[in-house]
Amino acid sequence: MITIDAKNTRFDSLNETIRNSNDDVEIVNCLGQRFIGAGLSNKSLTIKGTPGNALGAYLNGANIEIYGNVQDAVGDTMNDGEIIVHGSIGDAAGYAMRGGKIFVKGNAGYRAGIHMKAYKEKIPVLVIGGTTGSFLGEYQAGGIIIVLGIDSKKNIVGNFPCTGMHGGKMLLRSTCDKISFPKNVNTRAATKEDLDEVITYIKEFCKCFGYNESEILNEKWTLVSPDSNNPYKQMYVQN
């Protein structure tokens, strides 16, 4: 593993160093450099500090672990790999993500998991330990979003979640009494079978951040799924 001190380093030269390294990379004193790990595969990055926007965009198999908070657009259009954040993340996380996993110990900002998609065995997973802002999972077309709301007094998700959702599913560790969902989704209390289907991701989350799995599971959960894969079918008339 090589260690890079990112202090006073521009994003382009930092990213070039990462790309050209044949070894795993540790970045210390990271402060706002954007696009770290864009399109990266077959490498592990450890980041200490606060990386900038679009961390792990188009990530293609690399693993990134961040000891700190992360800014906006983490894992944009991510294809494969893992991003583990020991902190909170900004807005628009996992936009159009199509594979791989993102684990966040803290909270997520607005517009997390928009238009995540899936194809056969390729299923992206976004797990948020805390709460998320508004517009979670808009246009969700596939994949799994899990929000745990650990130690949170707030609503587990903000306003207007799941608008235009037409695939995938969402598991929220809350009864979601105070959250209003749109007409295009079905919500119900999650069963043990529902949780069993995602148990590997919850286990992995607990392992990353040292939580007790049974304590996490032992809570009321809500399952959200779309009521149609073809939400606009009835909207048009041929002209």
Added chain:
Amino acid sequence: MSIDYIYSEFEVVRNQNRCTNCRACEKQCANGVHYFDNDKKIMLADESKCVNCQRCVSFCPTHALKIVKSDCSFRENANWSEQTIKEIYKQANSGGVLLSSMGNPNKLPVYFDRILINASQVTNPSIDPLREPMETKVFLGKKPSSIKRDENGEIINNLTPQLELSIPVMFAAMSYGSVSYNTHKSLAMAASKLGILYNTGEGGLHEDFYVYGDNTIVQVASGRFGVHEKYLEAGKAIEIKMGQGAKPGIGGHLPGTKIVGDVSRTRMIPEGSDAISPAPHHDIYSIEDLRQLVYSLKEATKYKKPIIVKVATVHNIAAIASGIARSGADIIAIDGFRGGTGAAPTRIRDNVGIPVELALAAVDKRLRAEGIRNNISLIVGGSIRSAADVVKAIALGADACYIGTAALLALGCHLCRACQIGKCNWGIATQNPELVKRLDPELGSKRLINLMTAWKHEIKEFMGSMGINSIEALRGNRLMLRGIGLNQKELDILGISHAGE
């Protein structure tokens, strides 16, 4: 009958003296118009299903068929056109948003047809392109503002990646899904033989076509379908689609019925699920956000690919283009309101956006005024119909043109404007395997090559007649243009004089 019954728009006229009951028309029509009547022993037609694609007419071996516009019409009314009345019936019956395809067909000004091109007479002699070399090659991308030299006086290559085109025409974005595998294959093969580029559109790139990568623009749109690192690496350039001329400001919905087999795999969404491209990119709310997407793509592809940002021509297009030129993008593509589409709400298609000629002139003028024209290249599309349109567009300030509809016409499209139904009898806008195989990619690519070769000759003729031997010398050369029948405001926006001035 009911209130909603509308007599068929078209009538099938069959010359029974010529018809041999060979049933070729029946086989050719995916809409099920033609059928054999066993009692009468003749071919009949259910005209209500006809879209006037002319497939049966073309394939009738005895030329027994023609399709004509029905003369059964409502009482004439200059305000309430027949089309408008029919649309109201359709909506009153269904409650649906009207869905159409291809470009705006309405009688709105086509400025290209109101612009005339200059030629040399006596002075500045014209050039014969058949005997003198004429350069139609163009390079798209940022041009450096200064020459830098090293300590030995050698020029440092500070040129960012460029696209080299043998002629300033490329095939516009049409997604795999909206058009067929064989359409993409025809475009890809033709582009690679011609030394130009085609554009994947937003549906990803089928694995069979990675071999044409050097002649491919890969598109990234709001739905990010089929976008991954290998896809970004595959193309020669990456286009961020912010908007489309046929439907500015709205997204796209490819119906689940078209998401089958390879389309599903290429887009990376399950079979039968709608492919929804949201209206905006939900991570782009500003030029700064656009800059972020531009640079994340550059970082992911190691700064080896020029980034194109495609927008629809809307009212403030000049200011928008100025922002894009400052976003780090290498090329802007502007798509006019007559641009085609595989499906768009009729009202949006016919009422939103502005003509590309005015937009192009405004953008070029603005970028020049701000001293940033060389920071960025300019592609125009929607709709470029001929070599004359190409020449006029370049003289108005474009570096290159996109053609979509013209390319499809070369492949056999008859502009019946029923792409959204998915039963294209010409094998273009369909995913039905039986229909797709009607388009032979070898023949299709040959016809595209023919079209582009013909345009290249015509472009050279225009250039020669103007006494210009390099297409780059024509770019923004508005002195070569004159308006005819345009008012002063229009002339001012186009930056040209009236004929006779």
